Amino acid sequence: MALCNHFAYAMVLLSPLHKFRLTVWVGSVTEIRSDxxxxxxxxxxxxxxxxxxxxxxxxxxxxxxALARPLxxxxxxxxxxxxxxxxxxxxxxxxxxxxxxxxxxxxPRQIFSITASALVxxxxxxxxxxxxPGN
Numbered sequence: 766m767a768l769c770n771h772f773a774y775a776m777v778l779l780s781p782l783h784k785f786r787l788t789v790w791v792g793s794v795t796e797i798r799s800d801x802x803x804x805x806x807x808x809x810x811x812x813x814x815x816x817x818x819x820x821x822x823x824x825x826x827x828x829x830x831a832l833a834r835p836l837x838x839x840x841x842x843x844x845x846x847x848x849x850x851x852x853x854x855x856x857x858x859x860x861x862x863x864x865x866x867x868x869x870x871x872x873p874r875q876i877f878s879i880t881a882s883a884l885v886x887x888x889x890x891x892x893x894x895x896x897x898p899g900n
Contacts, residue, residue, distance in 0.1 A: 785877040786860075789853050790884050794832065797849045802863070802877060804841060809867040812842035816865050823859030823879055824852050841865070857881045 785802055789795040804814060817838045818826060825835035828848050836849075843849045860878040864871055888894060 785863075785875055787851065787877070787879045789851060789879060789881050791853060791857070791881045793853050793881075795851050795853070796847055797826070797844060797851055798847070799841075799844050802844060804865045804872065806867050806870075810842075811845050812840050814841040814865055814867055815839075816841065816863055818864075818877075819862040821851070821859060821861040821879065823856040823881065824854045826850070826861075827852055851879060853879070853881050857883075 787795065787797065787801055802816070804816075806814060815838055818836075820835070820837065826839070827834055827836055827850050828839070828843065829850060830848070832850065832852065839849055858878070858880045860876060862874050863877055864874045866872065886894075
């Protein structure tokens, strides 16, 4: 029995003002979450929804298991499982174009903007500063 793929996907916009954008620290590695990029298709599970991207202009996308290997395609399941990362390098602002497809239907191309912010710490009192991971 052949499966019929007749539903075009629909982008899930989290709010009317949602734009595909991410702010990261300069030189950081940041997880891209489903709050940042997601789509749904009534007849296609997330592991079969492919995302094709152009090379980011200010870093690269990678999986947690292969941080140094740039990706140009992945599935929404990678995002849902917390496996997709953005590795910042270069310019402070940039991003990539992406397009979601289910193997038959292709979404309109979208822009995902990424802005890097510099982390600046200043010590105002000359005494030890303790910074713990995650704080």
